[in-house]
Amino acid sequence: MFSIAVIFTCVILTIFIRFIFHVRKQYNFWNEKGVPSTKPIFFFGHLKDFIFGKRHLAFILDDAYKAFPDARYVGIYDILKPNLIIKDPELVGNILIKDFSHFHDRVPASSNSHRLNHHIARLPGKSWNLIRSKLNPTFSTIKLKSMFDLMESFSDTLDSYVKDYVTSNKFIDAKEVMGKYTTDVIGNCIFGLEFDALKDMNSKYWDISQKVFAITPKSIAWTILRSVNPILLNDNIIASNMYIFYSAGFDTPSTTLSYCLYDLALHPEIQERVRAEIMKVLEANNGILTYDSLNDLVYTEMVLSETLRIHNPGSSFRRLCTKTYPIPNSSLVLKPGDRLTIPVYSIHHDEKNFPNPSKFDPERFSEENKKKIKPYTYLAFGDGPRICIANKFAMMEMKICLKTLLKKYKFSPCSKTEIPLEINPRATQAQFPPKNGVWLKVSEI
Numbered sequence: 275m276f277s278i279a280v281i282f283t284c285v286i287l288t289i290f291i292r293f294i295f296h297v298r299k300q301y302n303f304w305n306e307k308g309v310p311s312t313k314p315i316f317f318f319g320h321l322k323d324f325i326f327g328k329r330h331l332a333f334i335l336d337d338a339y340k341a342f343p344d345a346r347y348v349g350i351y352d353i354l355k356p357n358l359i360i361k362d363p364e365l366v367g368n369i370l371i372k373d374f375s376h377f378h379d380r381v382p383a384s385s386n387s388h389r390l391n392h393h394i395a396r397l398p399g400k401s402w403n404l405i406r407s408k409l410n411p412t413f414s415t416i417k418l419k420s421m422f423d424l425m426e427s428f429s430d431t432l433d434s435y436v437k438d439y440v441t442s443n444k445f446i447d448a449k450e451v452m453g454k455y456t457t458d459v460i461g462n463c464i465f466g467l468e469f470d471a472l473k474d475m476n477s478k479y480w481d482i483s484q485k486v487f488a489i490t491p492k493s494i495a496w497t498i499l500r501s502v503n504p505i506l507l508n509d510n511i512i513a514s515n516m517y518i519f520y521s522a523g524f525d526t527p528s529t530t531l532s533y534c535l536y537d538l539a540l541h542p543e544i545q546e547r548v549r550a551e552i553m554k555v556l557e558a559n560n561g562i563l564t565y566d567s568l569n570d571l572v573y574t575e576m577v578l579s580e581t582l583r584i585h586n587p588g589s590s591f592r593r594l595c596t597k598t599y600p601i602p603n604s605s606l607v608l609k610p611g612d613r614l615t616i617p618v619y620s621i622h623h624d625e626k627n628f629p630n631p632s633k634f635d636p637e638r639f640s641e642e643n644k645k646k647i648k649p650y651t652y653l654a655f656g657d658g659p660r661i662c663i664a665n666k667f668a669m670m671e672m673k674i675c676l677k678t679l680l681k682k683y684k685f686s687p688c689s690k691t692e693i694p695l696e697i698n699p700r701a702t703q704a705q706f707p708p709k710n711g712v713w714l715k716v717s718e719i
């Protein structure tokens with residue numbers, strides 16, 4: 275009996291010691307390669323505060339990014355796995371475009387077998403090509419034009435929804451309104467269904483939208499898909515793409531729009547300029563917005579671009595090295611399976627790329643200044659072959675929405691407005707949502 279206990283203890287101890295050695299060896303990875311890296315925390319690597327829901331991943335990456343001002347890249351550990359954070363914009367360009375063939379893939383999901391992981395953002399090389407080319411026509415100019423009318427058809431609903439807040443003199447949570455609006459739009463444009471999130475207080479789709487991000491995204495997404503079309507469930511790839519269309523199509527523009535209203539509320543003079551431009555474009559077109567006149571909303575687009583620079587929902591994205599890659603002008607060689615991260619938030623907030631980075635300044639995106647932006651330092655939609663497939667769709671949706679809101683209403687800060695907004699630390703890297711909503715006062719002009 276005694277000896278069994280001793281043997282058992284020895285085995286456990288040996289395993290434990292080996293584990294400690296393994297972790298320590300892992301944490302030497304970047305040192306051995308001469309890559310700058312801050313000290314990891316035992317077992318958690320650099321992700322402790324993220325895992326415990328204390329800080330958003332973007333800020334954790336930003337600490338590493340800032341720790342070595344002149345480095346072209348820095349190393350961190352995702353728990354035990356080394357992850358290279360790319361800082362040098364030229365190298366970002368190489369990875370996303372020039373040497374794309376070495377970085378075809380995103381980092382695979384932990385449970386690759388899950389049916390909803392076969393969507394376009396996650397699919398590896400070959401299947402990605404195939405699906406991307408099949409999905410591209412979804413966002414062709416002709417399709418976009420027909421979606422324009424669908425989107426426009428929600429303007430009245432949005433208008434009366436907001437009007438209720440004006441009449442009842444209640445503060446409005448821009449995050450909630452914009453979430454409902456984009457739920458309706460995506461439901462109609464992509465699924466061809468009336469989700470009625472704005473009209474119906476008890477819309478099950480709005481309820482689902484909330485849950486998609488609040489609890490367990492995948493299981494809830496299945497609920498939606500099942501209620502949408504049971505036949506789709508036979509095809510993992512279609513189902514997965516419906517899921518990403520829904521989540522990217524609902525969450526990304528709604529967060530961006532709510533941040534935009536927040537920034538406009540804090541900068542009344544900019545809000546006034548956007549409104550003036552919208553009024554001018556409407557006047558020139560008999561009071562309505564047309565597909566072609568979207569292009570005349572130049573300043574509005576500058577404002578949205580600046581919103582996306584400061585609060586980009588895709589706060590970072592990852593790539594997987596699939597073919598040996600010697601980093602140019604460096605002795606570091608990436609091997610297949612190595613992970614890397616493009617820290618969009620940090621690149622967008624780097625003084626070297628955007629002077630006075632926390633200042634909301636749409637002029638950075640004027641025709642003239644835009645040319646001066648360093649290549650690959652503005653990554654609101656990513657870049658290269660894997661650039662966001664729906665960027666035009668999103669821009670169109672956001673412009674239509676701002677037109678509807680600003681033409682009649684004025685947004686300003688109120689006692690409930692949180693300045694600055696706290697970011698939800700539990701969000702994934704593809705989301706950058708405010709934690710407590712975006713409370714504003716809305717009044718009629």
Ligand SMILES: *[C@@H]1O[C@H](CO)[C@@H](O)[C@H](O)[C@H]1NC(C)=O
Pocket residue numbers: 364365368602603
């Ligand atoms: C590497 O160095 C060469 C020569 O200085 C330069 O032209 C090139 O842009 C550099 N490449 C990267 C990715 O930094």
